[in-house]
Amino acid sequence: MRTGNRTRPVLTSGPRTMLLLNPLRGILSARPQVLGLTRFSSSFVSRMRFLNRLKQEDEACAAALQDGQLVLFHRLQPLLQRGPTGTFRPVTLTCSGVQSLLQNFGSDGPLLEDSILIGCSEQNQAQFCLDVGHLDQAAVAEFCAGTFIDLRKSFFLLPGPAAQLVAKAQALLRWHQTNGFCSATGQPTHRNRAGSQRVCSSSSIIYYPKMSPVVIVLLSDGSRCLLGRQASFPRGMYSALAGFCDMGETLEETLHREVAEEVGLEVQDVSYSSSQHWPFPHSSFMLGCHATVSPAHTQLDVDRSELEDARWFTPEEISSALQAGVPPRGGRPPDVWLPPKHAVAHHLISEWSDRQRHLQASE
Ligand SMILES: NC(=O)C1=CN([C@@H]2O[C@H](COP(=O)(O)OP(=O)(O)OC[C@H]3O[C@@H](n4cnc5c(N)ncnc54)[C@H](OP(=O)(O)O)[C@@H]3O)[C@@H](O)[C@H]2O)C=CC1
Ligand SMILES: [Mg+2]
Numbered sequence: 001m002r003t004g005n006r007t008r009p010v011l012t013s014g015p016r017t018m019l020l021l022n023p024l025r026g027i028l029s030a031r032p033q034v035l036g037l038t039r040f041s042s043s044f045v046s047r048m049r050f051l052n053r054l055k056q057e058d059e060a061c062a063a064a065l066q067d068g069q070l071v072l073f074h075r076l077q078p079l080l081q082r083g084p085t086g087t088f089r090p091v092t093l094t095c096s097g098v099q100s101l102l103q104n105f106g107s108d109g110p111l112l113e114d115s116i117l118i119g120c121s122e123q124n125q126a127q128f129c130l131d132v133g134h135l136d137q138a139a140v141a142e143f144c145a146g147t148f149i150d151l152r153k154s155f156f157l158l159p160g161p162a163a164q165l166v167a168k169a170q171a172l173l174r175w176h177q178t179n180g181f182c183s184a185t186g187q188p189t190h191r192n193r194a195g196s197q198r199v200c201s202s203s204s205i206i207y208y209p210k211m212s213p214v215v216i217v218l219l220s221d222g223s224r225c226l227l228g229r230q231a232s233f234p235r236g237m238y239s240a241l242a243g244f245c246d247m248g249e250t251l252e253e254t255l256h257r258e259v260a261e262e263v264g265l266e267v268q269d270v271s272y273s274s275s276q277h278w279p280f281p282h283s284s285f286m287l288g289c290h291a292t293v294s295p296a297h298t299q300l301d302v303d304r305s306e307l308e309d310a311r312w313f314t315p316e317e318i319s320s321a322l323q324a325g326v327p328p329r330g331g332r333p334p335d336v337w338l339p340p341k342h343a344v345a346h347h348l349i350s351e352w353s354d355r356q357r358h359l360q361a362s363e
Helices: 015-019 025-029 043-056 058-066 095-104 137-143 151-157 160-178 251-263 315-324 344-362
Strands: 069-074 077-082 088-090 092-094 116-120 126-131 189-191 198-200 212-220 225-229 241-244 270-278 284-292 309-313
Touching: 043 058, 043 116, 043 126, 058 126, 069 095, 069 137, 069 160, 077 137, 077 151, 077 160, 088 160, 092 095, 095 137, 116 160, 126 160, 151 160, 160 270, 212 251, 212 344, 225 251, 225 344, 241 251, 251 270, 251 284, 270 344, 284 344, 309 315, 315 344
Parallel strands: 069 126, 212 284
Antiparallel strands: 069 077, 069 092, 077 088, 116 126, 189 198, 212 225, 212 241, 225 309, 270 284
16 A cells, blocks of 8 residues: 555535535536536525436436545545644545546545545535545544544434434445445445445346334323333433334334333323434434323333333423433543434434423413
């Protein structure tokens, strides 16, 4: 591996360099006559159509890569950098920056073309990710003035949108790494340019990246909410109840079944709140709901093989746990604390707490 005489790659994640980017550069460079986009369409609509076209047209995607931003991973760990204000952000490189990095390290492994489309910036620049796991991790990190950090840690260090982007990128990289062969024929599969699908070379079966749907529910009896913890959770952390959807189930059926299985209660009303892609341990699609049980039937019958504990919490207990936040690493955590802000469980608990506060204020 050649490491001497290195030219630093062009970083695009800093605020100063971002200002230099032409906002329409990503779109215009990717064959605008083919894309059929105009400067004047809604920026969200044009971004979505741009991305969709890049998934469908290999040539357009290759052109967008030349003008794109890349997030680097090393064996599924994202490369992060601490910004001037102390907050973390993913290191993003230009295409030529990654090319010079690969050349400098004498890379004979995966090439720039192995990068996977993950999104489009507000400045209409296509975003890609690339795993350089064949290179020396410490040397690449030093070269890019960043650090490769385990996804679980990265996810909570990054601000929300960056955390979701990095989680999506890792999920796609992982999916490609583990879907190189057709499960029907055993023959190799080949990806399209964007990396949004793989096709069996023999049967032409098309494979798309997979997520497992999970229902997560915050149960309320009108005045309290129910939280539980698995033995595998960090000590003291309580969360909303969650469970994987079985084949053929609706969201409501999963919710009713999981609540019955885990705590022995019958759900009355269900309302949808919000959703989230959750990368741990593998890609889940979390569907967050609120649900009620009758105040006359709140006696828990906890399945101890699934949950170590489950209890009803008052609005005051929830409010003070929300204020206390996530305990710092090391030392003894409090008896009860709640999932961090990035988790849909936190969102459900906050929503319930706000609603209780409004109800109490209006009484
Ligand atoms: N973002 C958030 O706020 C939160 C996210 N979560 C996530 O929700 C997910 C589900 O919660 P959990 O309570 O564990 O789920 P379940 O209550 O469904 O229990 C998990 C068990 O279900 C079985 N199972 C069924 N289908 C699948 C599948 N597709 N993938 C993996 N296991 C499956 C496995 O059992 P077996 O091995 O016996 O077959 C597994 O051990 C977890 O991945 C967790 O990380 C949970 C809480 C909060
Ligand atoms: Mg569960």
